[in-house]
């Protein structure tokens with residue numbers, strides 16, 4: 288099936304993008320650093336590092352540490368400040384027709400408003416993204432994004448002082464009690480869309496120095512480790528605000544990871560940490576996402592947005608025609624390939640606890656498309672991908688006689704050891 292057959296255009300408020308793969312704030316430098324790896328005009332949009340009123344050196348080093356499945360950073364938003372940004376960095380992007388989302392930050396409502404005022408005169412900004420994961424000096428350094436009122440105050444200030452017609456996005460932190468409530472406050476304050484999520488607070492301790500690994504003690508965790516948290520945030524916010532466009536961020540490193548966010552309710556995705564080890568990843572992820580959608584017979588990316596919220600059996604309104612080469616026999620072969628790869632993953636000596644990718648991604652995708660096909664050529668269900676592995680996870684736990692908590696074996700062992 289031709290990947291080009293899926294319509295990949297997306298809308299984020301009034302902003303129309305040719306495709307949904309973006310870079311995340313702070314991870315693509317000024318754009319010049321990524322330009323040798325791919326043509327920046329081919330992605331949906333480039334997002335700048337957060338811009339502040341004054342130059343900032345950021346935190347002293349060490350300000351980054353590797354953790355098992357993610358990166359821990361406490362950079363302190365280093366940057367030249369808004370003036371050099373407007374003189375040097377933004378013109379470089381705009382002159383090359385790079386769709387540019389400008390991220391703004393500050394430590395007070397007034398600072399956010401000031402950056403927005405400075406940007407107001409610039410016509411070619413695709414959108415402004417408000418980084419509410421910033422410490423608020425007026426509130427003992429607590430993040431704006433932790434509180435609906437504080438988040439709304441900065442978003443409202445940026446909206447008021449920005450050029451009318453420029454979409455304003457609110458970028459939220461995931462480690463809050465009720466992200467949908469904060470999202471709603473930001474939308475009420477004028478946000479046209481939401482970027483979900485920023486890093487989540489974590490900590491690592493250096494066992495050689497016996498001290499925190501970062502000078503900032505704690506830092507922001509990013510990368511694959513936070514993807515399930517980010518997907519959950521997107522899912523919850525899309526459920527509460529289905530008409531508000533969302534950019535999903537957090538551990539996107541493949542087309543299927545991007546698809547997860549889209550199914551949860553994101554209209555677009557942005558790559559952050561992945562860029563540090565694979566700067567050319569955005570175009571690979573875009574290609575993989577196109578293939579994944581086409582093999583699932585999704586004709587328009589927009590139809591896949593939030594599909595995971597639909598009941599089983601729901602059929603998107605527009606589907607690609609069943610490819611002629613996907614005969615019943617071919618479908619059975621593909622199905623067998625998926626089962627074989629799942630069995631291999633479960634075999635003794637095979638990986639345990641984590642799902643391995645099917646041996647043949649193409650076969651798996653073909654199996655999905657075929658399994659969901661009906662005699663009339665329309666898919667029966669986009670939910671037909673359950674494997675034996677997934678079925679086992681989904682199987683209800685053995686019923687207990689009452690609702691008493693299950694005995695904790697660790698506690699029992701501790702008790703035994705007590706004198």
Ligand SMILES: Cc1cc2nc3c(=O)[nH]c(=O)nc-3n(C[C@H](O)[C@H](O)[C@H](O)COP(=O)(O)O)c2cc1C
Pocket residue numbers: 311312313314335336337358360362364390418458484485486508509510511513536537538539557558559560561
């Ligand atoms: C080194 C680094 C710098 C970042 N700088 C910013 C920034 O300036 N503004 C912002 O809103 N988010 C910033 N972020 C957060 C990312 O944009 C993104 O939300 C987060 O890393 C999660 O995505 P990922 O797992 O793909 O990296 C930064 C993240 C990293 C790792």
